[in-house]
Amino acid sequence: GCVRAQARRYLGCMPQRLIAHCSGNIIKNVKGVTVPNSGGQKGVEAAAILGALGGNAERQLEVLSTVTQADIDQSKVLAGEGLCEVELVEGVANLYIRLEAFCGDDTAVVEIVDKHTNIVRISKNGENLLDKEYLLDRGNADRKRDFMSVNGILDFAETVQTDEVRQLLDHQIACNMTIAREGMKNPYGANIGKNILNLYGSQNVEVRAKAYAAAGSDARMSGCDLAVVANSGSGNQGITASVPVYQYARELKVSDEKMYRALVISNLIAAHLKTGIGSLSAFCGAVSAATGSGAGITYLRGG
Numbered sequence: 001g002c003v004r005a006q007a008r009r010y011l012g013c014m015p016q017r018l019i020a021h022c023s024g025n026i027i028k029n030v031k032g033v034t035v036p037n038s039g040g041q042k043g044v045e046a047a048a049i050l051g052a053l054g055g056n057a058e059r060q061l062e063v064l065s066t067v068t069q070a071d072i073d074q075s076k077v078l079a080g081e082g083l084c085e086v087e088l089v090e091g092v093a094n095l096y097i098r099l100e101a102f103c104g105d106d107t108a109v110v111e112i113v114d115k116h117t118n119i120v121r122i123s124k125n126g127e128n129l130l131d132k133e134y135l136l137d138r139g140n141a142d143r144k145r146d147f148m149s150v151n152g153i154l155d156f157a158e159t160v161q162t163d164e165v166r167q168l169l170d171h172q173i174a175c176n177m178t179i180a181r182e183g184m185k186n187p188y189g190a191n192i193g194k195n196i197l198n199l200y201g202s203q204n205v206e207v208r209a210k211a212y213a214a215a216g217s218d219a220r221m222s223g224c225d226l227a228v229v230a231n232s233g234s235g236n237q238g239i240t241a242s243v244p245v246y247q248y249a250r251e252l253k254v255s256d257e258k259m260y261r262a263l264v265i266s267n268l269i270a271a272h273l274k275t276g277i278g279s280l281s282a283f284c285g286a287v288s289a290a291t292g293s294g295a296g297i298t299y300l301r302g303g
Contacts, residue, residue, distance in 0.1 A: 006057045006110045006119065006122065009057050010108040010110070010122055010124050010129065011101045011102075011103050011106055011107075011108035011124070012103070012106065013103045013104075013106075014052065014053065014103065015052050015083070015101040015102060015103050016083075016102055016103050016104070017083065017084075017085075017101075017102040018048050018049065018052065018083055018084040018085070018099065018100070018101055018102075019084070019085045019086075019087060019099070019100040020044050020045075020048050020084060020085070020086045020087070020097065020098075020099050021087050021089045021096075021097070021098040021099070021100070022044060022086060022087070022088065022089060022096065022097050022098075023088075023089055023092050023093060023094055023095060023096035023097075024088060024090070025094045025095065025281065025282060026044070026095060026096065026097055027044060027086065027088060028282070030042070030043055030044045030047060031043055031044075032221075033221045034221065034222050034223030035047045035050065035064070035223065036064055036065075036223055036224070036225045037050070037064045037065065037067050037072070037223075037225050038050055038064070038067075038072060038075065038223060039069075039072040039073075039076065040223060041072075041075065041076065041079065043086075044084070044086045045079050045083075045084040045086060046075065046079055047064075048084045048099065049075045049078050049079055049083055049084050050064060050067055050071060050072065050075040051063060051064065052101065053067070053071045053074055053075050053078075054066060054067035054068055054071030055067065060117045061116060061117065062227070064225075065225065092113075093113050093114050094278055094281060095112070095113065095114055095115065095116070095233075096111075096112070096113055097111070097112045098110070098111040098112075098121075099111075106124070106125060107124070107125055107126075108122075108123070108124050108125075109121065109122070109123045110122050115233060116233060119132075120132040120133075145271065145272065145275040146275070148268070148271075148272045148275065149272075150269065150272070153264075153265060153268040153269060153272060154265065156264065156268070157261045157262075157264040157265045157268070157299070158261060160261075160264065162256075162257050162260045162261070165260055165263075165264055166260060169242075169260050169263045169264070171229055172229035172238065172242050172263070172267075173242060173246050173263075175226070175227045175228055175229045176216055176228055176229055176238060176239045176242045176243050176246075177212070177216075177243060177246060178226055179216045179219050179220060179224060179226040179227075179228055179239070180193070180212040180213065180215050180216035180219075180239065180243050181212075181215075182215075182216075182219050182224055182226055183212075183214075183215030183216050183217075183218050183219035183220075183224070184197070184211070184212065184215045186219075188215075188218040188219040188221075188222035188224060189218035189219075189221055189222045190218060191218065192211075192214040192215070192218055193211040193212060193213075193214040193215025193216075193218060194211070194215065196210055196211040196214060197211045205247055205248055205251035208247050208251075209243070209244035209247040209248060209293075209297075210244070212243050212244075212247060213239055213240050213243045213244050213293075216228070216239040216243055217235075217236045217239055217240070220235050220236065220239070221236070229242070231267055231270050231271060231274075231289055231292075232270060232271050232274035232288070232289075234285060234289070236285050236289070237270060237274070237285040237288065237289035238289075240270075240285050240286075240289035240290050240292075240293055241263075241266045241267050241270045241289045241292045241293050241296075242263060242266065242267070242293075244290075244293045244296075244297060245259070245262050245263050245266045245293055245296040245297055245300070246259070246263075248262075248296075248297045248300050248301075249262060249300055252300055252301065254300055258300065259300070261299065262296040262297070262299045262300045263296060265292070265295050265296045265299050266292040266293050266295060266296030266297075267292060268292070269291060269292035269295045269296075270288050270289040270291065270292030270293075271292075273287070273288040273291060273292070274288045
């Protein structure tokens with residue numbers, strides 16, 4: 001959405017044609033996920049058209065929060081007319097989008113690499129308005145994190161002043177538990193969270209931890225427009241690294257300080273693992289975020 005809204009901004013009018021050149025993992029991730037505020041639409045084409053129609057480029061990851069019902073209705077018509085084409089680009093970063101927007105004789109191009117809001121190139125009619133150097137991500141998500149280690153993360157989690165992390169972690173829990181509860185209340189996707197509780201009951205904290213995390217992910221991937229605090233660029237991983245830890249902290253009746261330290265461990269272990277895996281990889285969050293969550297829960301239980 002962000003790149004599409006930016007393309008329209010620099011083009012100066014509603015595009016008559018869009019071409020989205022995307023890496024395989026972008027196409028894979030968007031193909032089966034409902035675009036928020038889209039009226040149930042899926043895929044790169046829907047996101048591109050809706051971003052161009054009503055996206056607010058200033059809102060970054062919440063770019064589609066301002067679209068109207070009229071925008072949604074029109075986007076469905078334009079998608080049916082084939083306004084947007086999607087092309088696979090190989091040999092690029094795992095997270096790569098280059099959007100070309102055409103209106104009359106004018107062309108605008110916006111390119112994003114490695115992070116969802118990292119615009120590295122903008123051009124209008126062949127003239128570069130932005131051209132930023134970047135390193136191609138071939139497996140290391142962020143070399144600034146190379147210093148991290150499990151021992152270092154544990155040391156930081158046990159010594160950090162919790163006031164320094166409280167606001168961020170409170171926001172993560174508030175957002176991610178809100179969407180988890182929404183996923184429990186209403187039918188989203190496969191309704192996995194509610195089905196887990198129906199099958200196994202809500203008395204066991206292990207069951208609740210799994211159910212609420214699944215419910216949050218189902219809601220997010222089914223187009224729920226509630227905000228999620230992500231981890232390593234992934235909303236699902238942000239949910240997985242926080243919701244189970246919160247469930248265990250409340251079950252074990254630990255202090256808020258202990259809970260914050262466990263959440264620091266969970267989030268940083270997840271980010272540490274993701275650094276080696278690479279951004280927007282094909283790995284499931286169970287490889288990284290759930291491992292972080294398990295580490296945070298272990299800490300809560302005295303490990």
